[in-house]
Amino acid sequence: MDTVSFTKSIKDKALGLGFDLVGVSPVDSFPENQYYKEWLRNGFSGEMKYLDRSPEKREHLQHVLPNAKSVISCALNYNTDCSYSVDEKDKSKGWISRYAWGDDYHEIIEDKLQILMNHLKEEAPEEVSSKLYVDTGPVLERVYGKYAGLGWVGKNTCLINQEIGSWIFIGEIITSLELDYDNPVPDRCGTCTRCIDACPTDAIIEPYVLDSRLCISYLTIELKDRIPLELREGIHNNIYGCDICQDVCPWNTRAQITDEPEFKPRDDLYNPDLSYLSGLSVEDFRYVFKGSPIKRTKRRGLLRNVMIAMGNSGDKDFIPHIKECLNDEEPLVRAHAAWALWKIDGSGSKEILLRRNSVETDDKVNEEIDLLLNTD
């Protein structure tokens, strides 16, 4: 089989496995790789230290696979037929990001890529070495997606496909085979700035550049410690990730719906009740989030975020739940419960907070309470 027919057969296989998009690019040092180093130098990766470790691998994939020649990029649509966060006004509910309503995408995509990689090895005209990654590898997945023709990198930094929008995950196979390459598609953002205007924390500091330290997705998922006081209000009711800069994107107005049943919302995770989540024990958390991407924050991270959403709601009905969390076993949760109480009840909470022995304190909680009491 010649290169063109062989590449086509691989793409057919990928589509047959359920991927919505597939394309192929050469392994190269693309101009965007330079932005990555600048991004790291500016500190935009925050506490995600794993991103700092291997910029040279991202720039030269031969450091990942010595004779790497091509990257087969695949995308899977995760959009379900549910409303967008910007249209949901009930602030007594939390918002979990669209991508996390169902099962963990890493496993779903990895399984499909493994089958595709076996097929590649079996059918290849020569000895082949290959590696697959979904999300966690040292690959600039959006950039490779762009050069494989899957879409363009928008001003919100997401990969957007003209037909199906940006609710897509990306995974890829790096291989030693030379294949028939696709061309990148043009940038279709034009003069639009909706994502930049809508971002509540101004995390898109200029078109195509995101400062993770300001992004709600980073703050609620990746940051493991206390969330900076000045950023909490902007988080509103987002308790795991954020969809806003994609909700407002015109290319998602008619986004297609996924065929994958695993991405359908699990019970209670679409626009969930905050008081239900604040009452989850360690065992409940393990049970509810088994196989879900949400287990990444651990219980303490999720409850920290729930406390922020409760505080932001201004709803006094949450006070008994927040008070329960003032005695949580996790200092991180107690600290954010103190903030939530202060946010809803202002001077009413001061007494409780001043009587520190009513809250089981440690350095983290003490520091938080000092900050709050010095705020007004």
Ligand code: B12
């Ligand atoms: C770290 C990370 C994050 C960080 C940082 C995000 C970011 N924009 O960099 C945080 C935690 C904030 C995050 C959030 C999200 N993430 Co994320 N994340 C990653 C990860 C692991 C690495 C991304 C990275 O290297 N960032 C560094 C920046 C510099 O690179 P980049 O975003 O690829 O940007 C390129 C372009 O913007 C361009 N560029 C940069 N500057 C400039 C300047 C100019 C002038 C120009 C022209 C171009 C340009 O070059 C850059 C590469 O050098 C990837 C997986 C992977 N291995 O790639 C997933 C990934 C990017 N995330 C993904 C998802 C789904 C999300 C969320 C939607 C989850 C959510 N709902 O909360 C949000 C989206 C937020 C957003 N607007 O980006 C998907 C994206 C799918 C898509 N359609 O694009 C990926 C690919 C995971 C996957 N395998 O599917 N994520």
Ligand code: SF4
């Ligand atoms: S995910 Fe949310 S916080 Fe992050 S850039 Fe987009 S709108 Fe802003």
Ligand code: SF4
């Ligand atoms: S909202 Fe507008 S500027 Fe932002 S990514 Fe979509 S098309 Fe581009």
